[in-house]
Amino acid sequence: MSIANPNPMPLLNVERLSKSYGSHHVLKGIDMSVAAGDVTCIVGPSGSGKSTLLRCLNYLEVPDSGAIFLQGEPVGMRWRGEKLYRMSFNELSVQRQKMGMVFQGFNLFPHKTALENVIEAPVIVKGIGKAQAAEEGMALLDKVGLKERAHYYPRQLSGGQQQRVAIARSLAMQPTLMLFDEPTSALDPELVGEVLSVMRQLAEEGMTMVVVTHEMSFARDVADHLIFMDGGVIVEAGAPNDVLSRPQHARTQSFLARVL
């Protein structure tokens, strides 16, 4: 998967990102970058700040300090002359369209069918015609193997099926980057595989992905880059095989000893 990137500018760049809730420092100065087409997996014990980091990337959580750049543009902030302004919610929504997000709890719209979930944003936000959106939506549902379930409501679908619809829903906005926040953690063990295989397929197609996960075998097989976080800092990062097989830090070693 690792193709040498001729473009020196990474798709996503995170610089000195910090976030705290009250006196609790969740993120203590995170630096990372993601090249276009790469899959980055973030692993670490619970409470290490990995989900907060992911939610800061599309400003679902507003970081206290630091900056995020998507294709060189600052996220959530904008220059006007020499002054830096925070973006309003609706300005942010334009940037968020470029970053699809898949949640641990699926968060499908329960009052809409699978297909309606997928075409909602293209129709409402992008103003694409319903017929065209439905055609593209069916193609996406076919891609995640749920064409036959297009007219089912979320409550009529299993957890794995719901998560696959959620992936299709994000893809419908044609994002340049996909964020996955523990996408298989709420699933019964036998349903994890179907979601991971859709994610593998996406990675093979060259989608840029940042995945917070506990699935170590997925990280080893699919990721180009593995980040181990603990206590709000990146402890160790590198090629997945190096980090998983030859961890340098004691904290990484003890975490891997517990999960592998």
Next chain:
Amino acid sequence: MTDHTPQPQRPDIHAVTPVPVRHPSRWIGGAILLVLAAMFIHLLATNDNLKWSVVWQYMFDKEILAGLGRTLLLTCLAMIGGLAIGIVLAIMRLSHNPVFQTVSWAWIWFFRGVPPLVQLIFWYNLALLIPVLSIGIPFGPQFWSANMNDLITPFSAALLGLSFTESAYAAEMIRAGIQAVSGGQTEAAATLGMSKSQTLRRIVLPQALRIIIPPIGNDTISMLKFTSLVSVLALPDLLYSAQMIYARTYQTIPLLIVATIWYLLMSTILTLIEHYIEHRLSDGKPISISRIVASLFKSRFWTSRRAEASL
């Protein structure tokens, strides 16, 4: 300690059916209620003071029907006014602006705490407090003004009192409905690039409505009954029309029965409509009249008003 008395000869346990548990209390209670019900029906049928012929005579009397019309109009307008103010109050309550939050809280606190009857009388006497109503720049020049006595009729006083009371309850129900939609829904909409108003219109409100509509329906039924309070303002609604007739004819009981029958009929129709809507909202199941009628007996309509409003 062992029992040495010989065991009686018993049949095989698998070959016999056990005698079911008896419920004598159910039979005794049922019998007492049946007797009381029979006495009540006997009273209705034989008591001469009821004068059923007078009841039927006034059932479709012009005055009574005009009063019924006013009752329905007042119910309808008070609900519309109450819901409109309630939506604004709910959004104010959920906003991040502390001034909005506090004003909304104070409004709800006041109008939930003051009995509607006190309010009706208060609004009716508003001219004593503010003799002239004028529109203009605050503490500055005035563009338009009118005598409060001309503005406050029994009808407008009743409308103010009833819709302000309703607005306080509606605001709490709408707020609860919006808050019941999980935060994950707005997050999912945000990551898809939807704006705040798109999220509210397309994602939050459709889900909140399913929660809000049943208690709003209940409140409409309650409002129908609450409108009878306006008789203190001499507004000829259904009750006051009946009162005016019996003031002339002294047929007090028959005319109260006329009003009672109309109130019962209207609230039953409203209950049926409410259950129809509620049924349509729940999971999109097919509508069947028998299920709606069956659900009537489990209705919150029969329980006390406002119990569900304080969600």
